[in-house]
Amino acid sequence: MENYSMLEVAQVRNGKGIVALTNFRRGALIFEVAGKLVTGEQVWRYWETDPRLGENCFRYDDDHYIDPDGRIGQYANHSCHPNAGLVRRGRRLLMKAISPIAAGDEITHDYSTLLGADDVWKMRCNCGEADCRRVVRNIGHLPVATIRRYRRLGIIPDFIMATRRR
Numbered sequence: 001m002e003n004y005s006m007l008e009v010a011q012v013r014n015g016k017g018i019v020a021l022t023n024f025r026r027g028a029l030i031f032e033v034a035g036k037l038v039t040g041e042q043v044w045r046y047w048e049t050d051p052r053l054g055e056n057c058f059r060y061d062d063d064h065y066i067d068p069d070g071r072i073g074q075y076a077n078h079s080c081h082p083n084a085g086l087v088r089r090g091r092r093l094l095m096k097a098i099s100p101i102a103a104g105d106e107i108t109h110d111y112s113t114l115l116g117a118d119d120v121w122k123m124r125c126n127c128g129e130a131d132c133r134r135v136v137r138n139i140g141h142l143p144v145a146t147i148r149r150y151r152r153l154g155i156i157p158d159f160i161m162a163t164r165r166r
C-alpha cells in the first residue's frame with residue numbers, strides 16, 4: 001500500500017486529482033493517507049497563512065488532522081457521488097473503494113464524511129454529479145439516508161458520528 005504505482009496524479013475536472021492506473025474491486029484498499037499529524041490549532045494557523053494547506057488536511061481524531069504534506073492524499077478530491085471513502089484501521093487512515101473503479105477513473109471521496117459537526121469549513125461544489133449537494137458542509141448537514149449508506153460502508157468514523165450528538 002506504500003507503493004503508489006497503481007495511481008497517478010493528473011489533471012481532472014477540478015485541478016489535479018488522483019487517477020487509477022488499474023482496476024480496483026469494491027472494497028479494495030487503494031492508498032494510505034500519510035503525512036504529518038497536526039493539531040486543530042495548527043490547521044487554524046494554515047487558514048490564516050495558506051488556506052490550501054488547511055483544505056488538504058484530513059480529520060484524524062477529535063483533536064488531530066493529517067496534513068498530507070506533499071504526499072498523494074494532498075490530491076484527493078471530493079465528489080457528492082464518490083467511488084471511495086476513508087476507513088480507520090488502527091492508527092492508519094485508508095482510502096477504500098466503495099464501488100468498482102476502472103483504470104482512468106478519478107478516485108474521489110465525500111469530504112463531509114471527515115468533517116465533524118464542529119468543523120466550520122464549507123466548499124462550493126463542482127463535482128458535476130446529478131446528485132451534487134452544491135455546497136459541501138460538515139456531517140451535520142448530510143442527508144440522513146446518505147449517512148446511513150456511508151455508515152453501512154464503514155466510511156464515517158465513530159468520532160465523526162459522535163460530534164453530531166454534542
Ligand SMILES: [Zn+2]
Pocket residue numbers: 079080081125126127128129131132133134
Ligand atoms: Zn457535488
